[in-house]
Structure formats: C-alpha cells, structure tokens
Amino acid sequence: MSTRLESASPATASPATARALRQLRRHGGLVALLVLVLVNIAITPNFLQLQTLFVNISQVATIAIVAIGMTLVIATGGIDLSVGAVMALAGALAPLIFLSPFGVAYPALGLVAAFTLPLLAAMACGLFNGFMVSVLRVQPIIATLILFISGRGIAQVLTNGNLQTFSNPSFSYLGTGRILGLPFQGWLALALAGLVYWLVTRTLFGRYLLAIGGNERAARLSGVPVRRVKFGAYVICAGLAGIAGLIVVAINSASDAGRNGNLMELDAIAAAVVGGALLQGGRAPIFGAVLGAVIIQLVKYTLLANGVEDEVALIAKAFIIVVAVYLQAGRRE
C-alpha cells in the first residue's frame, strides 16, 4: 500500500477559528474525557466511589494493553485482527500448564511456565503475522484474518471447548492484585505504555516504525530494515495481546477460549483511532491509545450505569469511532 505524501494545503478558514479547530482536534481526546467525567459526576449515582474506579481500571487495562500494540501495527500502516484470538490462545494455555501434572508437581516452575509459554505462543502468532505481511507481502487485513479465524479454533481445540476453572492465587494476582490500593493490571498497563512510549520516541526502532508508516518506499530506499521493523511491530502487538489474555483469565479465575478477547480487535482499533492513530500509518500516539481505551470504557460504563442497554452502547461506540476518525481526517488535510 503506497501512501502519497500530500503537501499541506493552506488553511482556508480564518486563522483564529483554524487555530481553535486545530487545538480541539489535537486535544479532542482530553476534552472528550473531561466532558465524560463531568457528565458522570452530574448524572451517574456513586460515580465518585473508589469501587467505580477499580471496576473501570480493571476493565480498561486489557483494552489499553492491546490498543498499545495495535497502535504500533497501525503506525506501520497495518492492522492486526488476530489480537482477540491471540488473547484466547494465551489465556487457554496458562491454566493448561499450571494444571498439568508438571505444574502441580512443581508449582513455582509451573507458574513461571504459565506466564512465559503463553506469551511465547502469542509472540509466535506475531511472528506468523509479521511473516505474512512483511515477507509474503499479504495485505495486513487478510494476513491477520488467518489467525483471527484459526487462532481461537486452536485455543478451543486445546481446551476441547471447555471452560477451565482454577484456583491459583499466585496466578490470579495478575488480575486481582493491588498495588497502593489500585488494581495491579492498571499499573501494568501504565508500565507497558511507558515502555512502548520509550521504544517509539527514544529508539531507532521507533524512528524506523514511524518512517515506514509515513512512506514505506522512501523508508526502504533510505536503508530502513522494513521487514525487521514490521516483524517487531506484529510480535510486540501479539505479545501484548497475550498479556491481556492472561489478565482476563486471571480476573475470572477461569479460561473460556470461546469468549476471551472476543471482539477485542474492534475495541483496540477504536481505542487506537480515538487516541489519534492514523490508519495510513506514520503516527504512534501510545498514551493516546491509553486515553482512547479510557474513553471507550467510560462511555460503556456511563451507559451501563445509567441503565442504558448494552445494545444502545454499541451504537454509541459506533458513533464515537466515526466522529473520531472524521476529526482525524480533517487534521490530515
């Protein structure tokens, strides 16, 4: 997919309104968040309770973690539809490992394996996606469609489609632990966002990533190792999806391969786009993705807490996505 760089057209509106519009677009996410919080304080009962915060943080963490990875992939001009399936796969593997005879005999080793092997499996999925996209040059939607279809199938085959319940406090810490009174996965999401932010802004990999998304051909001609960087983006994205899958399993103390991460690709793409990622690539607003995840979760929560049905919440989400992208498109022109 070749994107042409269009020269910036001169502003057509008057300078003042143009500046105001630009500011609104640049900080649209924050404005939306502020409005949401204010609305909630006004109308949602018990919004300013700690319990509300906990619920929202534990929900938003998984979306945010996946959205961070998705942002990297989108920054290269790609897309990853397989994140939900990868979540299911990683989530299915973990209980299988620590419930296996080996895991029961050596709990400590089993626990380590239950964290590392699923993540390795997830990253292997990322390698596959990266291979399809960068070596075989299959369009990202199609390349990741393969694992979208079969990844969840593999997870269900592994677990025979059964719900695996378990009681393993050390593993469940991932989903239920608290640090300074706040859910552990919230801290984890922030830490991962910080790490990836550093990766994007301070490392060669990050520069290359943005260069490829900006103009892949120019990047290749100037010696950017396009293949390797794309591999990196897809592997990191899948690895993060794996972590999110483990968190979901840990929260529920149960693994359901049929539901874990279902429709997560949509939430993650929406969060990334609301956060300011351009689908054509070239931008990787990592904390924007976290902000996008928070907004999407908060909208969901606002509607739910005020007795609006789930169904209507879907329509609201659709509306948010379109408006966010519409504003993005305006920024580009």
Next chain:
Amino acid sequence: MGDATTFDLRRYVRGQAQSNAVWLALMALIAFGLLRYDNFGGAYNIVSFLNYNSMFIVISIGMCFVIMTGGIDLSVGSVAAFTSVVAAYLSPWGIEVALPGGILAGIAFGAVNAFVIILMRVPPFIATLATMLAAKGGALVLSGAQTISVDWGSNFTKLGMEKAFGVVPWTIVLVAIVALAAWFVLERTSLGRTVLAIGGGEDASVLMGLEVDRTKAFVYMLSGACAGIAGVFLASGFGAGQPLEGVGWELSAIASVVVGGTLLTGGLGSVPATVAGALLLGLVFNILNFENGRGTISLSAYWQLVVRGGFLFIVILLQNRVSSARAAEDR
C-alpha cells in the same frame, strides 16, 4: 525473463494454475468427496449444502464488488442479523413483503456506509466497522434482544423449504439470479467497468471523468442489499429473526472473495470465482462433517475453524506470486 516469442508451457501452466487456483481446488475437493463418501453426490447433500451456504454466497458477491473498488465492508454480518429481525416482523405479510423489506433495510445501512465513506471521507474499514456495531445494536434494540419467531402460517418459510418447479429450493434460485445479475453488471456494463477502474486507481478514475462517488455509493448499497437478502434467508431458513447471528460473516465473506482471487487492493475480481470461493470454504466444512460421520477421525467443530484458517493460508500462498508480481509492476 525468457524469450517472449517462444511459448513456455511450464510458465503457462503455472500461471493458469495460480489464477484458477480456486477452481482447481474446488474440483479437487469435489472429486475427493465423491470418491470417498457414498452420499456426497446425493441430491439431499447437494441441496442442503447449497441451501445453507446461500447466505454466504450472496454476501460474498456484495463483498466482492466492494473489494473491487478497493474498499471493504465489515458490516454485512450485523446487517444480515438486523434484516433477519426485520424480515421476521414482516413475515405475516408473506415473502412478497418480507424479502423487499429486508433488502430495503440492508440498502439503508449500505447508504449510511456510503455517506460516511464518500462524504465524510472516513476510511471504509472504520466506517463499516462502526456500522457493524450500530447494526448489531439496532438489531438487539429492535428485537428486544430476543429471537423473533416468524409467522409459520404465511409463505415466508417456504423460501428455504419449498422447491421452485419441484427441483431446487427457492433460495438457490434467488442466489443464482443474484450471481448472474452481478456477473452481467460487472462484465457487461459501464457501471461494472467503473467499479474495476476505481479499484485500479481512484484518482485516475476521477480524472477520467468517471462517476466515482456514485459508483462507490452503488457498491456499498449493493453489499447492504446482499446482506439484506442473506438476513431474509436466515430468518426464513431457521424460522426466526436472529439478532445475535452474523458474527464473523464479514470475515468469511472476505475470505471467500480472496480465495476467489480478487485482490484486496481492488481493480481485479470475478463473480464466478467469488462464488467458487464461497463454495470452497463451505465445502471444507461439509467434508469434515462427512469425515466425522465415517468415524475415522473425530474432529470437533473447533477443528473446522483451524482447518478453515489453514485453507485460507494455503490459497493466499498460491495467490501470492500473482499479486506480488502485480505489486512489483506498480512499484
């Protein structure tokens, strides 16, 4: 590059095999099935297979047009679920009302897609993703999150069960009509040529003075209409409007289109090959069922997903040389 004037049989065969991969694979699977299973070629299996897959074939045809313009329509599954509910509500008035009603509901969603994509300039991927959510929400709101039973007294359910002229079910006749019409439009009308031209190069098409916006609106509304038909089939065949159905249909349809050799970048595609692609993916399921029935293997339904993904992988590998050669030309 070899000598262009001499006929290179090996290259010719390989080129043909790549561009006709879907037909070869389809024939191979059919031959395999015929040789291995007794009832595979029986009328019952053929009719029920086609009947069940009619929904996916219709959706794939609409998707094929969208993809040929370089777009994508992720909303088809939800829209089909929505129109199945609409059709179920309209079923007391019979199929004469329910079918057009379902199609109109589908077209309405297609029009929304067209509006957001063409006038608001939102990328098709995102626009149709949003419509997918909205249609799903709409279906749940409209149905009160319940399956809506159809009126069994009217002729609505006969669509999938009664045979036209006593030979084939009406659904299959309808699918055939849709496929023929789509094929005719694509190959024989300027509208179809414009669809391909847009996929080949949208800017160039605009400069050529082609009706780009109107044609794009047409393909999204066509895709919506196809999803609408599929929704009516769904309600008629299963006796209920099902707001929760349709999950993943868009991806099956995209897979069918891609398996049929249509490039996702647009500009190339064929209706018959898309139908073949949909049949091929459906046949994989059919064969797995037969294989399970023989008892030689016992693959759970979950394996079917794995096999289907693997199949898509293989077809993409087969197609890869064609499209990468094209990409090299573009570069």
